[in-house]
Amino acid sequence: MNHTFDKSYWDDIWSSERAGSMSTSDPNPHLIRQVEALRPGSAIDAGCGAGAEAIWLTGAGWAVTAADVAAGALAFGEQRAADAGLSDRIQWVQADLSSWEPNQQYDLVTTHYAHPAIGQLEFYRRIATWVAPKGTLLIVGHLHRHDDAEDHDHGQRQGQGHSHGHGHGHGSDEDSEHEGRPPTEASTTAAAITELLDGDIWEIETAEEPQRTMTGPGGRVTTIHDVVVRATRRN
């Protein structure tokens, strides 16, 4: 790996040319499917990027905190919320969520493809503690596939650096030969996430590894392999 997913990495991403296209993504379909039947309450989107999910949640009646380490991401989000007439209904927080602690718990803690320097499972372990009793944890991440490691290593040898090519907020190097495949350190599995969640505390509602297609710039279609875990905190 020729970088870490630290603040300066994400600041660079969100001030790069590709940030413009990243900032127009639709809300994640897994979020909509997993959350639409829940009763709205307080929510936090951890690593919210340009705010598509935070804005969707707000429109669905949730009182949303949208948190991201990158000021550039939040600026896009605030503009989108203003355009949607929702400015005053979302609390935007610039924070490094590997160390930041909220001063409340939330009825919904959700994250979509955020991968901070501390690593996926440690990040998920942290944000799970922010869920209120009877609340919901929803994790949407990159699936770790056996061929990811080989593919990523090859990309690095070619000096291509890091790319995902998903167009949903962390760069879209559409020319990369490992386009559509996240680096191994940014991916996980449903089993690894559910193992984090103590059965005495959590009821697993969903643990899936679905795939979907996205159409990117130039009409290019990419298959995305996701991990989706939804759990309810028992008490």
Ligand SMILES: C[S@@+](CC[C@H](N)C(=O)[O-])C[C@H]1O[C@@H](n2cnc3c(N)ncnc32)[C@H](O)[C@@H]1O
């Ligand atoms: C791949 S983007 C996904 C953005 C958005 N959730 C989406 O699905 O489009 C990952 C986001 O996580 C944020 N992020 C990474 N590390 C973070 C950290 N330590 N604290 C807060 N946000 C972080 C990045 O700035 C970036 O906006």
